[in-house]
Amino acid sequence: MATGLIALLDDVAGIAKLAAASLDDVAGAAGKAGAKAAGVVVDDTAVTPSYVVGLTPERELPIIWKIALGSARNKLLLLLPAALLLSAFAPWAITPILMLGGLYLCFEGAEKVWEAVSGASHETEAAPVTDPVALEKERVSGAIRTDLILSAEIMAIALAEVGNLPLLTQAIALAAVGLAITVVVYGVVGILVKMDDIGLHLARRAEPLRSIGDGLVRMMPVVFRIIATVGTAAMIWVGGGIIVHGLEQLGWPQPAHMIEALAGTAASLSSAGSAVIHWVVTATASGILGLVAGIALAGIVHMIAKARH
Known part of the structure; x- marks a missing residue:
């Protein structure tokens, strides 16, 4: 009996260790994946507030909640099963698909850089909608x-x-990454879009709350511009890094080796902060490559658009 009990306890301990190891794998993988997706997350955070512009303040948070639910459904009900099927039956396709996504990020980033430099916009103005319910649904x-x-x-x-x-x-x-990113993005967006309302509320109070409120109202447009700029830079950097890593996996390691050699040389010139310098040089080089790829792709897209017209 004692021997059987000891064996049972050993089995339970082994199962517990396996469960703990699995949780560690999940946590580690989710953390790495979330960090790699940072560029897309920042851009998502920068884009979403534009969808509540022109709507009444009391409808801002309900609309963001609806968008967040739609985002969760996109990730868990559509993209998660598709990703698992891809991993199970066509793992060879993950790198090419990821590189196409990286090219898309570079393209979008290059378009935003061009808009900032030229003052133009590739987005068309939407027709005015007088029905607020229809506008919200749209x-x-x-x-x-x-x-x-x-x-x-x-x-x-x-x-x-x-x-x-x-x-x-x-x-x-994947489910953990999807849910965590959805909560973070739309939680931050909800806070950002209400900061100006909080500022207006404080501005009606006595000092020093009035000064704080005025500062918030003046600061929020600057905050949104900073987030948009950081999001664009992050898209180009992440997209370029994806392309470099994908080329290395497909048998063209030269760009990755050149960037690594450049970053290693720059880091060796500094006795302090070498890891930071290595990361900055790697990110900058990946961003430059991503910007070049994005500009080239944007040029091709615009040439095709002109030919069609």
């Missing part, structure tokens, strides 16, 4: 469609990080 459906593209890139980046793990661990990690 904004929510448009935001969810845009989120599907960004979420697909997030899940592709995450899948590339967890593709070597067991299928169940992949599913849990």
